Amino acid sequence: MSSSRTARERVRAELTREITDVARRQLAVDGASGLSLRAVARELGMASSAIYRYFPSKDDLLTALIIDGYNALGEAVENADAAVPHTEHAGRWMAVCHAVRDWALVHPHEYALLYGSPVPGYQAPQDTVPAAIRDTVVYGRIVSDAHRAGALNPPGDHPPVPPSFREDAARVRELMPDVPDDVIVRSLIAWTGLFGWISFELFGQFNNTIMDRTAAFDHTMRCHAAMLGLPA
Amino acid sequence: MSSSRTARERVRAELTREITDVARRQLAVDGASGLSLRAVARELGMASSAIYRYFPSKDDLLTALIIDGYNALGEAVENADAAVPHTEHAGRWMAVCHAVRDWALVHPHEYALLYGSPVPGYQAPQDTVPAAIRDTVVYGRIVSDAHRAGALNPPGDHPPVPPSFREDAARVRELMPDVPDDVIVRSLIAWTGLFGWISFELFGQFNNTIMDRTAAFDHTMRCHAAMLGLPA
DNA sequence: GCTCGTCAAGAGCAGTGCTCTCGTTTCTTT
DNA sequence: AAAGAAACGAGAGCACTGCTCTTGACGAGC
Numbered sequence: 001m002s003s004s005r006t007a008r009e010r011v012r013a014e015l016t017r018e019i020t021d022v023a024r025r026q027l028a029v030d031g032a033s034g035l036s037l038r039a040v041a042r043e044l045g046m047a048s049s050a051i052y053r054y055f056p057s058k059d060d061l062l063t064a065l066i067i068d069g070y071n072a073l074g075e076a077v078e079n080a081d082a083a084v085p086h087t088e089h090a091g092r093w094m095a096v097c098h099a100v101r102d103w104a105l106v107h108p109h110e111y112a113l114l115y116g117s118p119v120p121g122y123q124a125p126q127d128t129v130p131a132a133i134r135d136t137v138v139y140g141r142i143v144s145d146a147h148r149a150g151a152l153n154p155p156g157d158h159p160p161v162p163p164s165f166r167e168d169a170a171r172v173r174e175l176m177p178d179v180p181d182d183v184i185v186r187s188l189i190a191w192t193g194l195f196g197w198i199s200f201e202l203f204g205q206f207n208n209t210i211m212d213r214t215a216a217f218d219h220t221m222r223c224h225a226a227m228l229g230l231p232a
Numbered sequence: 233m234s235s236s237r238t239a240r241e242r243v244r245a246e247l248t249r250e251i252t253d254v255a256r257r258q259l260a261v262d263g264a265s266g267l268s269l270r271a272v273a274r275e276l277g278m279a280s281s282a283i284y285r286y287f288p289s290k291d292d293l294l295t296a297l298i299i300d301g302y303n304a305l306g307e308a309v310e311n312a313d314a315a316v317p318h319t320e321h322a323g324r325w326m327a328v329c330h331a332v333r334d335w336a337l338v339h340p341h342e343y344a345l346l347y348g349s350p351v352p353g354y355q356a357p358q359d360t361v362p363a364a365i366r367d368t369v370v371y372g373r374i375v376s377d378a379h380r381a382g383a384l385n386p387p388g389d390h391p392p393v394p395p396s397f398r399e400d401a402a403r404v405r406e407l408m409p410d411v412p413d414d415v416i417v418r419s420l421i422a423w424t425g426l427f428g429w430i431s432f433e434l435f436g437q438f439n440n441t442i443m444d445r446t447a448a449f450d451h452t453m454r455c456h457a458a459m460l461g462l463p464a
Numbered sequence: 465g466c467t468c469g470t471c472a473a474g475a476g477c478a479g480t481g482c483t484c485t486c487g488t489t490t491c492t493t494t
Numbered sequence: 495a496a497a498g499a500a501a502c503g504a505g506a507g508c509a510c511t512g513c514t515c516t517t518g519a520c521g522a523g524c
Binding site: 116117155159167193195196200203226227231 | 389393426
């Protein structure tokens with residue numbers, strides 16, 4: 001039925017994929033703003049204007065790369081979580097942290113595209129949201145699993161959560177049902193700490209200071225886990 | 233004696249400052265990669281080629297802006313620290329955290345230049361280092377002041393520091409003398425957590441989730457301070 | 465078989481960083 | 495004070511960018 005239309009659509013889908021593949025390779029070499037539609041077209045042996053049949057603008061190509069990146073990271077995180085027994089909550093947490101860092105180290109430019117400075121003039125469309133939260137769903141599930149299993153014992157040395165945080169906490173709770181406000185704050189701290197660390201490592205803030213970064217990262221994440229109530 | 237040479241040098245210094253001023257304004261509007269030497273020259277009413285008499289390349293202009301940015305942030309941090317009585321270590325810490333965030337919110341593009349994704353192909357020269365650590369010197373001083381005063385009581389719920397961290401800790405200790413390894417790790421966590429939070433806030437990761445960001449930030453930093461051993 | 469929509473290609477526009485040359489101005493040395 | 499050297503601004507030009515518009519060819523549906 002659709003084989004006739006598919007003939008055309010298939011070559012179109014093929015070419016679209018080839019374009020994003022080449023673009024991703026260029027991204028890995030020259031970074032986000034070094035991405036050139038003309039260079040992509042050149043590498044594909046087609047006219048630069050032909051690219052615009054597939055991506056109306058450079059921003060649209062970027063959007064495709066961003067969504068792909070979020071999905072790749074999300075998948076890495078999901079796999080890392082699935083590789084650890086479901087009840088070993090601390091182990092799942094650590095595995096997920098290392099998965100994020102490992103992925104970022106292998107794909108630094110893609111990480112920068114997702115979590116670095118926003119590309120000037122580029123406004124991320126709403127389509128990116130589902131992919132963007134794919135990894136956070138996993139973090140939330142680990143915390144709420146641990147909470148439900150009664151395995152969460154956060155040390156009681158934090159100041160009390162201010163009431164003004166109630167509404168924000170409720171929104172976060174959609175990712176980790178039934179979890180109390182205090183734990184949500186701790187999760188937020190661990191989350192920002194995880195990406196803060198990786199960004200510092202990737203963007204050069206540790207240069208000439210932290211050298212054994214894998215060990216320091218592992219220990220830092222272990223501290224985060226303990227603060228979260230997931231001691232090793 | 234130098235007044236004759238100064239005649240030329242003075243107008244040169246003046247023009248150099250004007251160029252960086254205009255560039256900073258353009259940076260604030262269009263972001264780092266939107267910065268255009270030709271546009272700067274246009275706004276100054278001079279030929280684009282004349283700019284190159286003052287900055288050999290766009291990267292050199294960027295370097296100047298980066299150094300200025302680090303100094304501006306460092307100064308804001310120093311002022312915030314100086315405004316709080318020297319013995320109120322927790323208050324100094326909180327003041328400094330809020331100073332960083334306030335500065336970042338007022339100068340988002342400059343913050344992105346300093347702590348966001350590195351500009352592709354741009355390699356920060358060694359001249360930026362002194363300015364870049366100006367703020368960290370303040371953090372280190374607060375922690376070591378508190379430690380020396382015996383006011384540091386970190387809760388004992390962290391895993392033991394791995395021996396492999398010894399060398400890195402020694403390097404960090406140059407900023408906060410006499411402080412034990414455990415506290416250095418905690419400082420590192422607070423440091424990465426501070427900038428991780430601000431980057432998430434500025435780069436849009438909190439969109440549609442954390443709305444009352446000032447309150448959430450304040451509470452998060454208070455938790456960091458407690459973890460560091462500086463309870464309010 | 466003819467029409468119509470899709471497609472790639474080419475030329476072109478406005479913009480970029482950067483280089484080179486050419487007079488002019490300014491400083492330094494004699 | 496005069497002569498040489500260094501610094502300077504302006505302009506043209508190169509190679510590149512994202513993007514638009516037009517032209518001509520190809521293939522699918524009536």
